[in-house]
Amino acid sequence: MNPVLNIFILFLGGAILTYFAGRINKVLQSLLFLASVLVPAFLFYTQLSIGQSATFSVDGITLNWSLNYFGWLFSLIVLGLGAMAAIYAVSYMKGKQRLGTFYFNFILSIMSMTGILLSQDLISFFIFWEIMTWSSYLMTIYNGNKVQSIGIKYFVFSAIGAYAMLMAIVMVHSITGSFLIKDLINAYPTMQLGMQIWIPVLLLTGFAVKAAMMPLHVWAPGAYSNSPMAYTSVFSGALSKMGVYGMTIVFVTLINKIPQGIWFREVIAWMGGITAVIGTLWAIKQDDAKKLLAYSSVAQLGYIITGIAIGTELALLAGLFLAVMHALFKGTLFMVVGAVEKQTGTTNFTEVSGLIRKMPWTFFAALLSIIALAGIPPLGGFVGKWMLYESLITSNHYLLVIVIFFSSTAAFLYCYKFLFGFFLGQEEKEWSHVKEAPAAMVVPMVILSLLMFVLGTFPGILLSPINNGLQALGYTDSYKNLWETSVILNGWGNHVVLQPILYYIIAIFLFFVVFLTLKGYKNTRYVTTKDISSSGEIPKEDENLTFSENFYQPFFRAVEPVMRRQIDKFYKNLGEGLEALFEFMRRIYTGNGQTYAIYVIAFVVIMLLFGNYLLK
């Protein structure tokens, strides 16, 4: 049988078996779950070769699946992160209720994302897109909190996006008579201008929702923070990348082909920039780690969108590089939060502190991810951001650079808050019992962190698949002359020019650490946290010396006017207005038989008055 179909069948069958296996044995269920994520992923990389395709015909529509380099690139995110998160999830979900539902939806999410990447026709793309939507929706409401607000908000936004996409799909079908993406790309340059505008607008709306682009991002903070953390790392890390995947295709294969594309590029790039700023500001304000990371995801996706929208060779590489990096570090960070949540029972910065000695490996993963997120060398985030800045400057988007730079700098504030809130600060008695998370949770986090390090040092490992992927979309080969376009990359492609300098700095730093530790080892005197004097007074045992509330108050006083205007409020008012309108509609049905009879008579009279129209 065709390996493509095999993968789908394995995913689907695995999901169903896992769901029911819980009745028999929990361990068996977990093993089945792991198998149904890992085995298809393994088959994907061993059995599938580029260009391999499968077709399936339903209802006169040919569904066409095939693997190209671009899909392969994103499959690294989906299946790689998915596999890590699956291992993590088994340990994280131990002892929770309704495991079957969780596992089922987890596998279906991974399957649908794989399906999106393999789809070469719009219908199967849409089908998998919707399966992805509802399986992630069911995860969003898994905890049972705020299902009517957060859950429905997520689904409504997703549906608006998906239906916009569906409208574009039927438009394409009415013009080309085919659902194949290939045919859309071929026919696009010769379409009428109206269609040339509408099709990308509608498609981008669909993708922007998933990629949480302003002003369609309002679902994201709630949905990300409300899902189980083991899933959120996939949700924010991989699922949002499906929006990026679609956007890249739309930009590279459609928008860049028409002269009006410049407007799309500018508008979307700016929206990405504004998304980054908004997301960052709100992230700083959060006291809950989940919410903080959720807003931070929105912000980071803003950079990625900007990069892709700018569309120069360097910008595309930067955007896609950041996309992979974001999957790595945000996936890890959500896992970190999950580990903290599992061990302490809370994710609020104001409650937990000083976990660094209790959970050293978790701290290590968090530290590396935060460094990557903030864009500090030598981790991968630095390379990506550098390339993004450079691409913005070389394409003369100076104002946008300032916006992105502001957001990126402000991101340090929440980065620090995250590290400090959980891991640093005063150790409290309340948390003295806390232990390191189980190995099955720590190992995926550490593996992902190390990957960030590797990619930061050897970005060429990732840049060449990205380049292959872009070429598969018909983009020019940017790999050859790339090394002249960017300051940061040298001729061999595997190194960053600044890297040797960095190694020196690191080596010196490490030397000092080792030296000082060895030298000071004998003289070490262990102190407790309270073994200090502050303003000449010795603090009491129960006095709190670290503060994690109201961080950055002055900063907020400065940016408050910007933040007062919430898009969220606008949507809320819109929703309430609509409900009021619907209430009015409901009142048309008065429940009175006489009124209904009058309606009938009125209908007949009106029809008779305007009956002549029927003849036309």
Next chain:
Amino acid sequence: MVGSPVLFIAIPLLAAFLIPLLGMIWKESVRIVPGLVLAYLLVLSVSLLQHVLAFGPIIEIIAGWKPPIGINLVFSPFSGFLVTLMLFLGLLVWAYSYRFKRNVEYEPALKYFLMLMMLITGSVGMTLTGDIFNMFVFIEITSISAYGLTSYYKERNSAEASFKYILLGSLASTFLLLAIMIIYSQLGTLNMADIATKMHLMKPGYKVASLIFFITALGIEAEIFPLNGWAPDAYAEAPGPVGAAFAGIVVKAAVYAVIRVIYTLFDLPGAYQFLIVIGIITMVIAETAAIRQEKLKRMLAYSSIGQMGLVLIAFGFGTKEGIYAALFIMFNHAIIKSLLFFSGSYLAYNSTEKNIADVSGMAKHLPLTSLLFALGAFAIIGLPPFAGFWSKLAVLTAAADSSLWLIIALVLAVSVVELVYYLRVVNRVYFFKKEEDMEPQKPTVNAMIVMLILGAIILLVGFYPDSVTGLLHKASSDLMDKSQYIQHVLSAR
């Protein structure tokens, strides 16, 4: 040939009137006989449908009077498909309500099954007949049994709902008679095929007036806004399975009648646009009204009306793709809405008010029923890979082929509204705390089997739509081909 279409009317009518007599001998036969009859008719209609698909429509001439003078029944792919669907649903309704309300005594059970048989007979007759006066008779049979079923629970509210239904139903018969009268006075014939051939002879004024009266009369039964005032109350007050029968059988027959009149009898191009306009109004108002409902069955009723609006829009395109989409929605709606009514009745079984709030937290007590309800909700919203998706896609592609972009946008916007109110209920079932005085009621075995069959069909059509689309394509090309219909009927021997 295995049997003749006349059996579809003769056997259930005979059975309906024999049930009381048989019941005197053996009480249980009141419940069993309708099932046997419906099962036999279903087998018959399936085999006839196969025959018809292979050899063309069967025209049954009653009592040797040839058309256009005598009454004839037409079992074509189009009507045959609907008849099969109705009988299938009828059988499921019967199986579901076989032990519905265990405490139901002999006499109410007798009335229930008797009226159910009449309801099915009337609807099937409406679909098969080739004569407008005959259609009137069948509509009356259907309506009268529907009134009775609406007020099945002898309560104030059901009586009121039934009364409203009677009020509008009598208006419907009046207007239908007016329309028939105009046509007969002008053309001197009642046979549909004959009318269709002579329609060009009629003066435009009469033509328009009779069409308007037809639409008004049939629109009342087909739940077209603003003629559908009876529907929410009737659905809400009738027993759950009857709601399914209304949505799946009666309304389908009425829509068939509307479509037959507009497509075959009349030749007014403006009527298609009218269908689109009235369909949009019906859909938008019903779906938006549904979101503000507090009672479960009432919500389902509005949703049902909304779906009928969508069907009318699809018929209004006037293209083969449009008809195909409309038929697909009708099929899906019949299956899915029945599942929703069936499972919803058990979720709110012990609630007197049937408020949506009363289904809260039922998932812990009735896991399978809740799952099936959720499946139905997901399917009717049109999420892939469930059945509803393919019909939604069909209607959108049909609209796109006619370049009706605004309608596509509107249909999709309404779908979002639909999604909200269904998800609110599903979330309630799964995540809210159970109301303390709500005792969950386990479905009976037969009810569960019926719901599982419907769920299986939703999944089957969702994963493999080809299982029905071939039939739908043939049925839709049958409706499009008006001249063939006329020729078949008038040349029948």
